[in-house]
Amino acid sequence: MANVALRKVVKKYDRTEAVRGIDLDIADKEFIVLVGPSGCGKSTTLRMIAGLEEVTDGEILIGGDLVNDVPPKDRDIAMVFQNYALYPHMTVYENMSFGLRLKKFPKAEIKSRVDHAAGILGITELLERRPRQLSGGQRQRVAMGRAIVRNPRVFLFDEPLSNLDAKLRVQMRTEIKKVHQTVKTTTVYVTHDQIEAMTLADRVVVMNAGTIEQLGTPHDLYHTPRTKFVAGFIGSPAMNFVNCKLVEAAGGGLSTRLGNGLTFKVPPDRTQRYKSHVGRELLFGLRPEHITEPRGDLRPDCQEFDVTLDVVEPMGMETMVYFMVEDTEVCGRVNPASAGAPGQPMRLVAELGNMHLIDPQTEAVI
Amino acid sequence: MVDTTPRGLAAAAATMNRAPTRRSGGASLRVLARRRSTTAFLFALPLLAVVGGLIVYPGFYAIYLSMLNKAQTKFIWFGNYTFLFTRDSFWMVVQQSVLFAVTAVFFKALIGVITAHLVNNLPAKGQRKWRGMLLVPWVIPLSLSTLGWWWMFDPTYSAFNWAFAQIGGPHIHWLSEPAWARFCTILVNVWYGSPFFLIMYLAALKSVPGELYEAASIDGASAWQKLIHVTLPMMRNIISITVLFSLIVTFANYDVVRVLTAGGPRDTTHVFATWAFLLGIQSGDIPLGASVSLFMLPILAISAVFILRGVRRRGREI
Structure with a gap:
């Protein structure tokens, strides 16, 4: 068990800078997820922690030891790859025990460790099979088993669920969480899927263009994103962004003027925060789940408004309704029973307690 | 009119079953030519000819040669x-x-x-x-x-x-x-x-x-x-x-x-x-x-x- 620390870590390939001086402290037994779009540097960061990529500048510490020049085999880490990277010519047992056999562990010890890991993952009956005789989910389990038997200080996962179908992905996600709760090893997990990040992580690192955009608990990232990128990246469907102007309201307080004659009142507790931006053109952000149908009494931080529906997408337990505000498409999430038809008017409620205002120049959430 | 009673259908089936035996030689040749396997064989024929001409024939000819005497006038087995x-x-x-x-x-x-x-x-x-x-x-x-x-x-x-x-x-x-x-x-x-x-x-x-x-x-x-x-x-x-x-x-x-x-x-x-x-x-x-x-x-x-x-x-x- 160990903590992992990254200090001003930089990775350059010729002239391109894949990772631009990131700092990160991962506590012992913590489950950290690096999430971001393709090419944001998350996999490179993980591979630097693994020792598969050289660090151009900065320091990586595992358990307090500087490991920049330590080869992967001496870092006491285990990694699960996107394509599983199982040795096709070895049986499941041989795959899982390979690392231990190289380290000349006694046979009895190897057997007990493999059996234990196979028990945790429910693959005991597959031990004599070869990888090609296994399904995707079983291969994924074997890859995890290979990591578990090593009893490493740190687990590294590089997009381990990307090759599985949607149903299996959800199932394996739960398995990974369960394994972490059982084994309790420091884990660094890379994914581009923000739902995976939110469900698995103790803390999520949102990366963008080689830098850390925001680091925080899933709750923090969802409710208090610091930048437009994080606000848009976390949450599905993505947050709606509409151009607005922040103005003084007639009866005191502030309001945002969105176009189409739509004006939302800023909740009184935000007035102080936004006061210095009055008169500016800003971006108004509100998640689809905070645009709903009217439900009984209107809360003080909610405001009703009328729109003409553009597109209606029934999802079963909820329905997405899309409407235009000037030339921007906005999505709301309503009860299927109250959703109207396309082209028809509908009354919606904006939960303004969850609104965000973003500075369009710096893209920072105000 | 088509007879759709069970007896009528059985009779029709029996006629169909007997039909090939009564066909003339020309008709069965036509059936043979229409078979997919015949077409496949015809397509493979050039390759078979090459394999036969360049591998099978020289191979067997060499075996045959190796069983002749020096003057190639007598078969002497091994x-x-x-x-x-x-x-x-x-x-x-x-x-x-x-x-x-x-x-x-x-x-x-x-x-x-x-x-x-x-x-x-x-x-x-x-x-x-x-x-x-x-x-x-x-x-x-x-x-x-x-x-x-x-x-x-x-x-x-x-x-x-x-x-x-x-x-x-x-x-x-x-x-x-x-x-x-x-x-x-x-x-x-x-x-x-x-x-x-x-x-x-x-x-x-x-x-x-x-x-x-x-x-x-x-x-x-x-x-x-x-x-x-x-x-x-x-x-x-x-x-x-x-x-x-x-x-x-x-x-x-x-x-x-x-x-x-x-x-x-x-x-x-x-x-x-x-x-x-x-x-x-x-x-x-x-x-x-x-x-x-x-x-x-x-x-x-x-x-x-x-x-x-x-x-x-x-x-x-x-």
Whole structure:
């Protein structure tokens, strides 16, 4: 068990800078997820922690030891790859025990460790099979088993669920969480899927263009994103962004003027925060789940408004309704029973307690 | 009107069942021509003709020839073979052919694996240049390049002996001492054949997923352990097939021995092909020559069975 620390870590390939001086402290037994779009540097960061990529500048510490020049085999880490990277010519047992056999562990010890890991993952009956005789989910389990038997200080996962179908992905996600709760090893997990990040992580690192955009608990990232990128990246469907102007309201307080004659009142507790931006053109952000149908009494931080529906997408337990505000498409999430038809008017409620205002120049959430 | 009662349908079915037996010869030919299998056979016919004309016919003709007497007037069954078995020179040729082929293929495979690894580890930019250069021995017509080697092995004027003389080394009669002559024929064959192994192994190396090496690095494997536990097992099928292929080609090799030593000194470097040529063409005993060349067939067939069985088994595993 160990903590992992990254200090001003930089990775350059010729002239391109894949990772631009990131700092990160991962506590012992913590489950950290690096999430971001393709090419944001998350996999490179993980591979630097693994020792598969050289660090151009900065320091990586595992358990307090500087490991920049330590080869992967001496870092006491285990990694699960996107394509599983199982040795096709070895049986499941041989795959899982390979690392231990190289380290000349006694046979009895190897057997007990493999059996234990196979028990945790429910693959005991597959031990004599070869990888090609296994399904995707079983291969994924074997890859995890290979990591578990090593009893490493740190687990590294590089997009381990990307090759599985949607149903299996959800199932394996739960398995990974369960394994972490059982084994309790420091884990660094890379994914581009923000739902995976939110469900698995103790803390999520949102990366963008080689830098850390925001680091925080899933709750923090969802409710208090610091930048437009994080606000848009976390949450599905993505947050709606509409151009607005922040103005003084007639009866005191502030309001945002969105176009189409739509004006939302800023909740009184935000007035102080936004006061210095009055008169500016800003971006108004509100998640689809905070645009709903009217439900009984209107809360003080909610405001009703009328729109003409553009597109209606029934999802079963909820329905997405899309409407235009000037030339921007906005999505709301309503009860299927109250959703109207396309082209028809509908009354919606904006939960303004969850609104965000973003500075369009710096893209920072105000 | 169509009779749809059960009895009517049964009668109709019975009529249909009987119908083919009453058809004329022309009608059944038409049915035959319309069959999918007939069409497939017609499409495959040109290939079958090529295989029959170039492989089956010459093969059986060689077997037939090997069972005739020298004047090709009498069928003597296995007379040529039993005659060969009594000859010491034949057993010497068997021994030399096996030594020549097995040693040459072993070193070709070894050098192929090593050079493939070296080239694979070169940066991508320079790799093509090296790959091209290393293929040169394989591209030059063998009899021409062997002539070059023959010149280099010349005892008086050769580059080798000159180089040895510079460092005070011995003066070697490369092609006139049996042991050295055998060494030279194998050396030239290895020089010529290694690039084939190089290119096959390089392709195989490139097909091994990089993640396996990364996983092995993390599992704690050294470079040597990665070679033993990842690379070689992943390449086993390619190695087996190239070895089999090369074994066949090397056993049948003619050019190197013919140009370099012509089988000498004292027939010690003869291999099946050159000895078959000597007996069959130069000495005019075609049936005996044919039986010598056919002697390779069972050796290669047996090794092919074993190697291909291994390939199939591993193919199912991986």
